[in-house]
Amino acid sequence: MPLKIAVLAKQVIDPEMPATAFQVDSGAKKVVTPPSIAPVVNGFDENAVEAALLIKDSQEAAVTVISSGTSFAMDVMKKPLSMGADELVLLQDDAFQNTIDSFFTAQVLAAAIRKLDGFDLVICGRQASDWDNAQVPLGVAEILGVSCIALCRKVEVKDGTVVAECTTPAGYTVNEAPLPALVTVSNELGQPRYPTLRGIMAATRKNPTTWTAADLGLDLEELQPRVSLRELFIPQRIQECEIIEGDDAADAGRQLAFKLREAKLI
Amino acid sequence: MADATGVLVVAQTAGEDLNTTAQELLEAGRGVADALGEELSVGVLGQSVEQAARQAIQGGADRVYAVTNPLLADYQADLYLAAIETLCRETSPNVVLIGRTEEGRELAPRLAFRLGVGLAQDCLEVSVDPDTKRLLANRPVYGGNAVAVVSCEYTPQIAAVRPKVYEPGEPDPSRQGEVVSFPVDLDASQAKNRILERVEEESTGVKLEDARVVVSGGRGLGGPEPFEGLEELAKLLGGALGASRAAVDSGWIPIAYQVGLTGKSITPDLYITVAISGASQHMAGCSGAKVIVAINKDAEANIFKEARYGVVGDWQQVVPAFQEAVRELTQA
Numbered sequence: 001m002p003l004k005i006a007v008l009a010k011q012v013i014d015p016e017m018p019a020t021a022f023q024v025d026s027g028a029k030k031v032v033t034p035p036s037i038a039p040v041v042n043g044f045d046e047n048a049v050e051a052a053l054l055i056k057d058s059q060e061a062a063v064t065v066i067s068s069g070t071s072f073a074m075d076v077m078k079k080p081l082s083m084g085a086d087e088l089v090l091l092q093d094d095a096f097q098n099t100i101d102s103f104f105t106a107q108v109l110a111a112a113i114r115k116l117d118g119f120d121l122v123i124c125g126r127q128a129s130d131w132d133n134a135q136v137p138l139g140v141a142e143i144l145g146v147s148c149i150a151l152c153r154k155v156e157v158k159d160g161t162v163v164a165e166c167t168t169p170a171g172y173t174v175n176e177a178p179l180p181a182l183v184t185v186s187n188e189l190g191q192p193r194y195p196t197l198r199g200i201m202a203a204t205r206k207n208p209t210t211w212t213a214a215d216l217g218l219d220l221e222e223l224q225p226r227v228s229l230r231e232l233f234i235p236q237r238i239q240e241c242e243i244i245e246g247d248d249a250a251d252a253g254r255q256l257a258f259k260l261r262e263a264k265l266i
Numbered sequence: 267m268a269d270a271t272g273v274l275v276v277a278q279t280a281g282e283d284l285n286t287t288a289q290e291l292l293e294a295g296r297g298v299a300d301a302l303g304e305e306l307s308v309g310v311l312g313q314s315v316e317q318a319a320r321q322a323i324q325g326g327a328d329r330v331y332a333v334t335n336p337l338l339a340d341y342q343a344d345l346y347l348a349a350i351e352t353l354c355r356e357t358s359p360n361v362v363l364i365g366r367t368e369e370g371r372e373l374a375p376r377l378a379f380r381l382g383v384g385l386a387q388d389c390l391e392v393s394v395d396p397d398t399k400r401l402l403a404n405r406p407v408y409g410g411n412a413v414a415v416v417s418c419e420y421t422p423q424i425a426a427v428r429p430k431v432y433e434p435g436e437p438d439p440s441r442q443g444e445v446v447s448f449p450v451d452l453d454a455s456q457a458k459n460r461i462l463e464r465v466e467e468e469s470t471g472v473k474l475e476d477a478r479v480v481v482s483g484g485r486g487l488g489g490p491e492p493f494e495g496l497e498e499l500a501k502l503l504g505g506a507l508g509a510s511r512a513a514v515d516s517g518w519i520p521i522a523y524q525v526g527l528t529g530k531s532i533t534p535d536l537y538i539t540v541a542i543s544g545a546s547q548h549m550a551g552c553s554g555a556k557v558i559v560a561i562n563k564d565a566e567a568n569i570f571k572e573a574r575y576g577v578v579g580d581w582q583q584v585v586p587a588f589q590e591a592v593r594e595l596t597q598a
């Protein structure tokens with residue numbers, strides 16, 4: 001029996017867009033971006049795809065990527081398929097708004113995982129680079145009632161358990177949990193592989209499965225938001241920078257030291 | 267939980283003492299409790315917690331729950347979570363504050379989901395809406411490009427507060443409070459995952475999170491060697507070395523040194539950045555720095571919008587001369 005892996009991947013606004021392109025509509029409490037900025041697969045979720053494919057490199061495994069949203073850029077969301085994932089499931093419904101409320105999103109994703117033909121391991125990114133919540137995976141694990149290991153940089157599966165190395169502030173820990181389990185991964189897992197030409201061709205031929213709220217049997221009334229957004233704004237920076245000059249760069253460096261001494265900072 | 271009342275701080279210990287984050291949470295919690303006109307309680311978890319309980323009262327708590335069980339001697343997420351869940355269900359707090367520490371990052375979301383309520387994640391400020399008496403939390407979103415004010419729609423209202431944003435208050439040895447013994451039933455089988463090994467990699471010297479001076483290097487350093495020079499400079503200033511994610515991802519320096527949204531949050535008096543562009547995700551980890559200094563060859567770099575002092579130039583010229591002058595000034 002192949003190991004069944006589900007990867008949760010979100011489509012987000014490119015977090016590395018130029019700061020000048022980042023705008024907030026404070027009335028609508030929404031981030032607005034110019035159409036020239038294409039969305040991307042959340043960076044940590046590409047790491048999650050990579051973690052799944054690394055497992056698949058060494059044992060028989062089937063990787064299903066799941067994403068929830070109101071609309072998708074198909075070329076963007078097919079990237080995990082072209083990297084080597086087997087299937088893509090898009091949870092698409094007007095109700096699946098990109099909300100700051102993790103409760104709702106976690107319920108939707110957990111319902112989709114339950115609808116799969118079983119699962120052994122769920123792999124998520126550590127956080128989505130829009131709301132930076134770092135909550136959805138832990139919520140999904142709670143709803144599914146499975147063990148979870150957060151912030152992994154290495155994930156291995158053997159004999160019905162997952163063994164993972166996790167980053168801690170001072171180093172790392174090695175953790176073990178029985179399957180089924182959920183893990184979240186960080187960028188330390190390593191660079192996601194590039195799609196190969198063959199992978200890209202295979203991905204163009206694959207059609208994603210699409211499920212709506214009704215397909216998932218969700219009662220939206222039950223899923224009232226737990227967190228609401230009161231305000232959204234761009235913080236004002238009031239810092240005035242004093243540029244330290246000198247005869248040349250080295251002298252400017254010396255002048256900087258004098259300046260910091262004068263300000264009693266060193 | 268209609269009759270929910272009071273603010274509950276979930277505290278961790280460092281040895282026999284209340285840890286620093288718990289002391290900060292007491293300060294935040296006292297403010298919220300006073301604004302609500304409710305009591306401030308602290309749940310201290312461990313095997314034996316008398317000393318920490320006393321410190322919690324001196325730090326502003328009205329009541330301490332000494333949440334004890336031999337299985338709480340060492341941290342294990344599933345067991346700690348079960349203990350906190352029991353405490354919340356039995357004491358029905360209105361507000362729960364948890365530090366967004368290594369452990370809190372996992373505990374807070376899982377607790378919220380177990381209780382079926384919301385969590386305000388990674389808060390820089392918690393206050394009370396004077397009209398609705400609900401908790402308001404300010405938190406950075408979109409990599410620090412924007413700030414969101416959120417509130418929780420269900421009770422208890424849970425907030426994960428970022429460490430180091432609140433200053434611990436002065437302890438008041440004369441303060442009185444009640445210590446309630448709260449033994450919890452736990453079963454070792456509740457622990458689903460096991461920590462097989464814990465490895466500490468961080469170098470000796472001043473800890474990045476506690477340093478008064480931090481010197482960080484970025485992609486513009488071009489390789490691992492220059493970090494040795496910066497470390498020397500950091501030592502000279504009695505501080506610690508840091509780095510941007512670009513330098514970490516390049517493999518020039520371990521992740522323990524990363525400052526930023528997904529690295530460490532630092533709060534030094536002086537933060538010197540060398541060849542770092544000042545991306546919002548980097549700045550999200552140093553918004554608590556008092557004075558930022560930028561050394562960067564690109565006058566248009568975003569870091570100059572955040573810095574108090576800047577030098578526009580090649581670090582290879584600026585840094586050695588700066589370091590030499592610092593040596594003369596500090597050793598004279």
Ligand SMILES: Cc1cc2nc3c(=O)[nH]c(=O)nc-3n(C[C@H](O)[C@H](O)[C@H](O)COP(=O)(O)OP(=O)(O)OC[C@H]3O[C@@H](n4cnc5c(N)ncnc54)[C@H](O)[C@@H]3O)c2cc1C
Nearest residue numbers: 484485486510511512526527528529541543547563580581
């Ligand atoms: C979800 C997410 C989370 C992230 N988390 C973090 C995080 O925690 N921490 C973090 O740091 N980043 C983080 N990032 C990455 C962040 O967006 C930036 O990519 C990163 O901070 C850039 O690092 P840098 O400034 O070193 O490199 P660059 O942006 O490439 O800047 C290098 C700078 O060096 C200057 N330079 C080059 N040569 C010289 C020279 N000879 N002398 C002087 N100056 C020179 C250049 O002018 C430039 O400004 C995150 C990104 C995402 C999407």
Ligand SMILES: Nc1ncnc2c1ncn2[C@@H]1O[C@H](COP(=O)(O)O)[C@@H](O)[C@H]1O
Nearest residue numbers: 008009068124125127128133134135136
């Ligand atoms: N809408 C979504 N669709 C698919 N996966 C998601 C979605 N939202 C969150 N996730 C997963 O949960 C992780 C953490 O997200 P968050 O809790 O929102 O920061 C992401 O890295 C994804 O793996």
